[in-house]
Amino acid sequence: MKAAILGYGTVGSGVYEILTKNEAVIAAKAGEAVEVKYVLDLRDFPGDPVEKVLVHDYEIIAADPEIAIVIEVMGGVKPAYEFVKRALLAGKNVCTSNKELVAKHGAELLAIAKEQKVNFYFEASVGGGIPIIRPLQECLTADVYEEISGILNGTTNYILTRMYNEGADFDGVLKEAQACGYAERNPAADIEGHDAGRKIAILASLAEGKKVAFEDVTVEGITAISSTDIQYAKALGAKIKLIASAKWENGSLFMMVAPKLITAANPLYSIDDVVNAVKVRGNMLGDVMFSGRGAGKLPTASAVVSDVVAAAKHAKENTGFFWSEEVRRPESTDTMVNRFLVRVDADKKAKAEAVFGAGKEVSIGLADEFAFVTEPMQESVFAAKAAELGELRGRIRAELV
Amino acid sequence: MKAAILGYGTVGSGVYEILTKNEAVIAAKAGEAVEVKYVLDLRDFPGDPVEKVLVHDYEIIAADPEIAIVIEVMGGVKPAYEFVKRALLAGKNVCTSNKELVAKHGAELLAIAKEQKVNFYFEASVGGGIPIIRPLQECLTADVYEEISGILNGTTNYILTRMYNEGADFDGVLKEAQACGYAERNPAADIEGHDAGRKIAILASLAEGKKVAFEDVTVEGITAISSTDIQYAKALGAKIKLIASAKWENGSLFMMVAPKLITAANPLYSIDDVVNAVKVRGNMLGDVMFSGRGAGKLPTASAVVSDVVAAAKHAKENTGFFWSEEVRRPESTDTMVNRFLVRVDADKKAKAEAVFGAGKEVSIGLADEFAFVTEPMQESVFAAKAAELGELRGRIRAELV
Numbered sequence: 171m172k173a174a175i176l177g178y179g180t181v182g183s184g185v186y187e188i189l190t191k192n193e194a195v196i197a198a199k200a201g202e203a204v205e206v207k208y209v210l211d212l213r214d215f216p217g218d219p220v221e222k223v224l225v226h227d228y229e230i231i232a233a234d235p236e237i238a239i240v241i242e243v244m245g246g247v248k249p250a251y252e253f254v255k256r257a258l259l260a261g262k263n264v265c266t267s268n269k270e271l272v273a274k275h276g277a278e279l280l281a282i283a284k285e286q287k288v289n290f291y292f293e294a295s296v297g298g299g300i301p302i303i304r305p306l307q308e309c310l311t312a313d314v315y316e317e318i319s320g321i322l323n324g325t326t327n328y329i330l331t332r333m334y335n336e337g338a339d340f341d342g343v344l345k346e347a348q349a350c351g352y353a354e355r356n357p358a359a360d361i362e363g364h365d366a367g368r369k370i371a372i373l374a375s376l377a378e379g380k381k382v383a384f385e386d387v388t389v390e391g392i393t394a395i396s397s398t399d400i401q402y403a404k405a406l407g408a409k410i411k412l413i414a415s416a417k418w419e420n421g422s423l424f425m426m427v428a429p430k431l432i433t434a435a436n437p438l439y440s441i442d443d444v445v446n447a448v449k450v451r452g453n454m455l456g457d458v459m460f461s462g463r464g465a466g467k468l469p470t471a472s473a474v475v476s477d478v479v480a481a482a483k484h485a486k487e488n489t490g491f492f493w494s495e496e497v498r499r500p501e502s503t504d505t506m507v508n509r510f511l512v513r514v515d516a517d518k519k520a521k522a523e524a525v526f527g528a529g530k531e532v533s534i535g536l537a538d539e540f541a542f543v544t545e546p547m548q549e550s551v552f553a554a555k556a557a558e559l560g561e562l563r564g565r566i567r568a569e570l571v
Numbered sequence: 572m573k574a575a576i577l578g579y580g581t582v583g584s585g586v587y588e589i590l591t592k593n594e595a596v597i598a599a600k601a602g603e604a605v606e607v608k609y610v611l612d613l614r615d616f617p618g619d620p621v622e623k624v625l626v627h628d629y630e631i632i633a634a635d636p637e638i639a640i641v642i643e644v645m646g647g648v649k650p651a652y653e654f655v656k657r658a659l660l661a662g663k664n665v666c667t668s669n670k671e672l673v674a675k676h677g678a679e680l681l682a683i684a685k686e687q688k689v690n691f692y693f694e695a696s697v698g699g700g701i702p703i704i705r706p707l708q709e710c711l712t713a714d715v716y717e718e719i720s721g722i723l724n725g726t727t728n729y730i731l732t733r734m735y736n737e738g739a740d741f742d743g744v745l746k747e748a749q750a751c752g753y754a755e756r757n758p759a760a761d762i763e764g765h766d767a768g769r770k771i772a773i774l775a776s777l778a779e780g781k782k783v784a785f786e787d788v789t790v791e792g793i794t795a796i797s798s799t800d801i802q803y804a805k806a807l808g809a810k811i812k813l814i815a816s817a818k819w820e821n822g823s824l825f826m827m828v829a830p831k832l833i834t835a836a837n838p839l840y841s842i843d844d845v846v847n848a849v850k851v852r853g854n855m856l857g858d859v860m861f862s863g864r865g866a867g868k869l870p871t872a873s874a875v876v877s878d879v880v881a882a883a884k885h886a887k888e889n890t891g892f893f894w895s896e897e898v899r900r901p902e903s904t905d906t907m908v909n910r911f912l913v914r915v916d917a918d919k920k921a922k923a924e925a926v927f928g929a930g931k932e933v934s935i936g937l938a939d940e941f942a943f944v945t946e947p948m949q950e951s952v953f954a955a956k957a958a959e960l961g962e963l964r965g966r967i968r969a970e971l972v
Binding site for chain 1: 585589592593596597599600601694700701702705706709710711712713714715780838841853854855856857858859860861862863864867869870872873874875876877879880881884891893
């Protein structure tokens with residue numbers, strides 16, 4: 171079985187390494203050896219063993235009928251989308267780690283794969299090395315989903331964990347995370363919550379069997395979280411985590427990515443550093459959780475290669491995916507119910523109590539500040555009350571028990 | 572698609588309930604509706620909706636060519652083994668939650684299923700509702716396994732959690748657990764570690780692709796754990812958990828079920844009450860963990876029904892299992908390396924230090940007792956030193972960092 175890798179960056183070189191190092195076990199599980207015939211990259215890698223299979227032109231791969239599996243690990247939609255679509259239309263299987271591509275074009279590419287009797291696999295697009303796409307498709311099939319929620323972005327979890335452990339402020343930790351490679355030079359996609367938003371859109375699509383668009387997910391990042399917020403979290407016995415969630419209530423779907431105060435009652439509380447986790451609640455199953463390294467060269471590449479094994483086993487039959495092109499729109503988040511930690515100037519205490527009622531006061535000993543946790547209320551009700559109160563020092567959603 | 576359920580006990584009635592309640596989603600995922608044509612049980616259930624499909628004689632099911640899926644949830648080897656084997660030989664798919672059957676006859680039954688072009692599935696046999704069998708088979712296929720370890724028995728984890736939280740002693744907690752149905756009237760299989768031993772034998776067999784016999788697993792239960800031990804655990808910042816593990820080192824396989832002191836550095840530390848968890852370490856992937864309800868009617872039945880969905884999708888093709896009848900023997904545990912918490916009479920302190928060297932002393936303020944944690948050493952070396960020391964008040968393996 172011959173494969174081509176598109177992109178020799180972090181994940182691509184990891185895929186190449188695993189296919190070489192774990193050759194024997196992969197051949198045993200795939201039913202035959204998987205050989206990398208080409209690696210596509212615009213760059214040269216003098217002295218790297220990849221040199222002997224390196225090509226600079228996608229047409230070589232497209233024109234080679236021997237290539238049964240195309241491994242797309244370039245990232246981004248352009249030109250990945252075109253390359254992947256052409257590969258599928260040419261009857262080649264495709265495995266990808268590209269969440270942007272999957273979130274945007276997953277349903278369409280799955281439909282082409284089905285028509286062509288090949289497969290489009292994307293285990294690595296969510297949760298890095300953690301198996302979650304295939305378990306949702308193949309394992310949790312007896313249940314009606316009630317909730318999928320998780321910590322889906324390693325960079326922000328690393329930042330929030332360091333802020334919690336060290337009492338440090340966001341900007342400083344971000345700079346250090348960039349210096350040691352845990353955050354990108356342009357970190358917007360991570361810290362603004364877009365990366366987590368794309369991933370939860372993929373998971374919700376699989377759960378629904380319909381297309382849930384990233385653009386329809388309400389997303390809030392962690393840039394407004396301060397060391398003062400972390401102190402309040404500690405006072406409440408909580409941590410602040412960037413939680414991506416899809417919830418189903420009476421047939422309605424609610425989706426949100428936002429920082430949230432959670433306590434140890436939520437198993438996501440113990441997920442620290444660059445670890446990711448996905449918690450799935452089924453109507454029969456209750457909660458199950460999948461956790462592990464959500465990013466990094468080898469964990470992500472391991473997930474890609476597990477797709478390669480599946481593609482080799484099923485190279486000429488479509489194994490089916492429960493994800494049609496029909497669009498499923500989540501409800502407006504206005505009607506979602508949440509509690510909030512609210513921080514205001516101390517002189518607004520009376521007004522805050524008048525507007526919100528006597529909430530649960532929280533103090534970290536700041537004389538000029540009044541903070542409290544509201545009762546559960548709809549987002550739109552909260553927004554109206556907050557507007558009435560005027561400027562807030564901060565507000566964070568809170569899941570407290 | 573017609574199915575028969577063997578056994579209308581806890582799990583069997585759960586399977587019947589899920590197949591009824593979640594009929595629509597199951598039909599969508601299975602590709603067609605799954606109808607329960609028979610439920611086999613020796614008992615009658617007057618007034619229960621199951622009455623209309625209840626039969627008392629297995630021959631009715633065996634003789635009905637319409638039955639494509641047999642769901643075995645009776646437990647025990649007799650007569651389950653005979654029923655399952657006959658069903659497979661007759662070209663019927665089988666889904667089971669029966670760990671004893673799978674640990675003992677899994678490899679043989681898989682071989683028959685393959686020959687008959689049907690499937691023998693057993694997701695519910697390990698970890699209750701937690702997907703672990705299929706992820707090991709289908710997802711973690713790019714890695715060489717280095718370790719599988721877990722908390723695989725809900726009853727013992729419930730008991731140890733209550734002992735930890737309440738400072739209570741083993742016997743009292745066991746009695747209460749029996750009273751509220753968390754422990755069986757005859758709890759030996761749980762508290763002696765046999766249940767966890769069967770489960771880790773199944774997981775190791777799947778990881779090896781060979782038969783690892785339960786009888787070859789070194790098993791120690793939790794009956795000797797006292798409230799005093801729990802106090803030492805707390806003094807060490809640890810919890811005592813019944814850990815079932817398979818470890819691969821330089822081609823050697825080591826297997827053990829035993830209570831162990833673990834700290835928060837091990838993600839199993841936060842797994843409390845009846846929750847189960849399996850941690851898998853791959854050479855490329857690092858650690859991933861799967862957790863959830865490891866027992867209980869509906870979680871276990873949910874796993875069985877996910878197998879039913881898979882069996883319906885692949886009713887006439889064997890989807891393959893990496894588990895041959897070749898036997899793989901674990902190494903003697905003599906050469907396993909562990910640290911130990913050792914408790915002796917206070918007047919043995921000097922001798923203990925002479926025999927073991929100056930270990931790390933631990934005190935919970937008992938005047939008549941001396942306790943310490945040894946350096947890591949081989950089990951056989953520890954056993955020899957312990958024999959030299961004479962009678963111990965207790966010893967527990969310790970994973971401390």
